[in-house]
Amino acid sequence: MKMREQGVMRGSGGPNKHFAEKIWVPLLAKNTLAPRSSLAVFILILLCIGAFFSTRLLDSSSITSLSVNSPKKSIFTALTSRNHPRPPENPKIPEKPQENQRTQIEIPLNCSLGDTILTCPANYYPSKFSIENPDPPSTPQPTCPEYFRWIHEDLWPWRETGITKGMVRMASKTANFRLVILNGKAYVETYQKSFQTRDTFTLWGILQLLRRYPGQVPDLxxxxxxxxxxxxxxxxxxxxxxKVPPPLFRYCGDNTTLDIVFPDWSFWGWPEINIKPWEDLSKDLKEGNKRSKWVEREPYAYWKGNPAVAKTRMDMLKCNVSDKQDWNARVYGQDWIREHQQGYKQSDLASQCNHRFKIYIEGSAWSVSEKYILACNSVTLLVKPQYYDFFTRSLMPLQHYWPIRDDDKCRSIKYAVDWGNSNEKKAKAIGKAASNFVHEELKMDYVYDYMFHLLSGYAKLLKYKPTIPPKAVELCSESMACPALGLEKKFMMESTVKGPSSKTPCIMPPPFDPATLHSIIERKEKSIKQVEAWEKQYWDRKSKNV
Known part of the structure; x- marks a missing residue:
C-alpha cells in the first residue's frame, strides 16, 4: 500500500505520467504478492485495462458533445478536471468558460421600402419576448444603482390619488408631445417642435427601450x-x-418643482454639435483617460463651453488667467458655428481629458455636459447647482466632486486647485470615483432600466385605460431612422438596440425611509460647509501674509 501511495505522489511529470503511474502500480508491485493471489491480481489487471479504455472512449464522446453544444474549452482542461483532482505544481490557469451564455437575437431595422418609409412595418418586430433559458436561481439578479431610488421620490406626489386623464391633460400646457404606449407600440401627438432634435432623440430612446424589452413596458x-x-x-x-399637480416629464428638476426627471436626448446623440451616442462616447472617454496619468496632466481647472447662455457662465470668464491674476482656471468659449464650419476639430470630448481639474457649471438650467466632465478621471469642480437630472442626486461632495461657491467662483476655484495639487492622492481618488460612477453605473444598460422602472411605476398610477389620441401617429424605429439624413441617421443607426435583451431589468431598490433621506441631505450639507470653512482659513492666511 505504501508503494501505491508513493507511486501516485511521485507522478509530477504532467497529467499523462500521473495517470500511467496510478493505473500501473499493481504490476510494479506483483512480486510482493503471495502466489495464491496471482489469479486475483491478473483479473484485477484485466479489469483496470478495460476500465482505462472504456474511460478513454467515454471521454472522447463527451468532448465531442461539448464542442458542439457548449462554449469552447481546452481538451486538456476537460481531461484534467475529470481525471485529476490534483493539479500540477505550476498550473496554467485556463480561461473560465462563460456559463449560461446566450446568443443575442439581432433584428435589424427594416428599411426594405427605402429611405422614404413613413409607416411602421406590420408584425416585423416581436410584440413579446421570453427568455428560453433564464439564469438559475443561484445567480443573483443585480440590484439597480442607488440613484434609482429617486424614482420613488419623483412619483411620490401621486401615491395616494393616482393619475387621472384630466391631470395628464393639464400637463399639456407646456408639453412638446404626448406619448401613448399600447401593447408595446408607441403613438405620438406633437404639440410643438422642440429646440433642435431634443424631441426626436428622446422619442428615439423610448423606441429603443421598446425594442430592448418588447411587451414588457406597460400601457401608459x-x-x-x-x-x-x-x-x-x-x-x-x-x-x-x-390640487394634485399635473404629471409632466422633462430632463431636470430642482427643489422647488415636481417635474418628473427623465434621461436626456444626448444619450442617443446630439447631431447639432456632433456629440456621439453615449455608449460609443463613453468608450472614447475611457480611451482618452489612458493617454495621460492624473499626475501628468495640466495642474489647472479646465472649462470649455458656450458662456452666452447663462449669467453665471459669463461671470466665470473673470476667473481666466490674466497678466494680473492667475486663479488656476483655464476657461475657453466655444463658438459652435465656427466649430461646425471647421468640422468639429476642436470639440472632441475624448481629447479634453488632459487637465487635473475640470469645471462643471450650469447653463440656462442643468447641462448635459456633466456626465462627460465626470467621466474624465479629473477632479470635477462643481459650481453650486440649482438643478439635478436623473442620476446626479446620488453624487456626493468630496467623494465624486469638489464643491465650488457660486458667489465667489474665482477664489473658490483657486483654493480647490491648490488643495488638489497639494493632496494629489486624495484629489486623484475623487476624480477616479466620479469616473467609475459614470462608466459603471451610468452604462446604457442602466439608462434603459431606469427608463423602464420609471415608466412602469408611472403606469401603475394611471386610473384609466390609455387610448390612442385622435391626432397621434404610430412611431417606430423604422419610421424615424429610415428617412433620416446626415448625423441624425448615423447616430440613430449607431444607437439602435440590436434586439430583445436576454436579461431582465435590474431589481428596483426600495424607497428612502425618512431617516436615510435626511442623512443623505445632511451629509451633503456638512461636506459643503467643511469645504467652505477650509476656503475661509486658506484666504485668511493669505491676507495675513500680504
Missing part, C-alpha cells in the same frame, strides 16, 4: 416637455385644499 399616457427649466411649482400644490 404621458406628457413630455423638452425645455430646460422645470415648471410644475411645488408651492402651488401644498396645503389641505391644494
Amino acid at each position: 399616457d404621458l406628457m413630455f416637455d423638452c425645455i430646460d427649466w422645470p415648471v410644475i411649482k411645488k408651492d402651488f400644490y401644498l396645503g389641505p385644499n391644494a
